[in-house]
Amino acid sequence: MDNDTNVTWHESSVSREMRERKNGHKGCVVWFTGLSGSGKSTVANTLDHRLHQAGRQSVVLDGDNVRHGLNAGPGMLNETHGDEFAKRFGLGFSATDREENIRRIGAVAEIFTQTGVIALTAFISPYRIDRDKVRNTLKEGEFIEVFVDAPIEVCEQRDPKGLYKKARAGEIKGFTGIDDPYEEPVAPELILLAAEKTPDILADEVISFLQNKGIL
Numbered sequence: 001m002d003n004d005t006n007v008t009w010h011e012s013s014v015s016r017e018m019r020e021r022k023n024g025h026k027g028c029v030v031w032f033t034g035l036s037g038s039g040k041s042t043v044a045n046t047l048d049h050r051l052h053q054a055g056r057q058s059v060v061l062d063g064d065n066v067r068h069g070l071n072a073g074p075g076m077l078n079e080t081h082g083d084e085f086a087k088r089f090g091l092g093f094s095a096t097d098r099e100e101n102i103r104r105i106g107a108v109a110e111i112f113t114q115t116g117v118i119a120l121t122a123f124i125s126p127y128r129i130d131r132d133k134v135r136n137t138l139k140e141g142e143f144i145e146v147f148v149d150a151p152i153e154v155c156e157q158r159d160p161k162g163l164y165k166k167a168r169a170g171e172i173k174g175f176t177g178i179d180d181p182y183e184e185p186v187a188p189e190l191i192l193l194a195a196e197k198t199p200d201i202l203a204d205e206v207i208s209f210l211q212n213k214g215i216l
């Protein structure tokens with residue numbers, strides 16, 4: 001493949017071990033998945049804050065933020081790049097676009113992992129196969145799938161962005177949990193009962209997991 005594309009891998013002269021030694025912990029991806037409104041962003045940010053305060057290197061990749069930049073959709077991209085460009089490279093919410101969204105985020109999260117950072121990702125990531133593909137780009141133990149489990153009734157009740165309301169009214173098509181599937185993880189590393197516990201307690205559960213696995 002390298003010969004076909006004339007692209008070859010360039011080894012870094014700063015090894016991962018050197019970076020991890022400096023950081024005092026290992027790099028990994030904590031992949032939060034769950035329905036819109038289940039609490040992914042809240043728990044990821046609570047955890048990020050806690051890790052930061054403890055002197056750890058972490059970063060949050062969050063759904064909406066990534067769709068403003070790296071994976072901007074046609075709605076934003078054509079303002080700066082024109083309609084043709086947006087049509088070709090902008091990402092929306094079709095199954096293929098969701099797949100590409102997750103693939104790019106997975107690639108970014110992998111770079112963070114390689115640099116010894118704890119990457120916290122907060123994306124609905126509704127399709128099992130897309131999450132598994134990211135898992136497969138990482139080594140055993142580096143991909144920590146965390147199912148943020150809250151019943152759809154609770155998520156719909158919370159609805160801080162009014163998205164469920166719009167989806168019910170037919171103003172948003174292909175909304176996960178309403179008229180698009182959410183495929184629950186089969187064997188996640190962690191399940192957070194997000195309708196029953198506070199974000200602080202849930203962040204604690206992730207920290208305990210990371211400690212037990214020797215990442216922290």
Ligand SMILES: Nc1ncnc2c1ncn2[C@@H]1O[C@H](COP(=O)(O)OP(=O)(O)O)[C@@H](O)[C@H]1O
Pocket residue numbers: 034035036037038039040041042043122158159160194195196197198199202
């Ligand atoms: N564990 C929790 N208990 C109660 N409310 C929560 C909890 N986690 C998040 N929330 C609230 O639920 C709403 C959705 O949370 P958010 O983190 O934005 O969800 P997501 O990122 O999964 O869409 C917010 O209003 C947030 O304050």
Ligand SMILES: [Mg+2]
Pocket residue numbers: 040041042062063064122
């Ligand atoms: Mg969110």
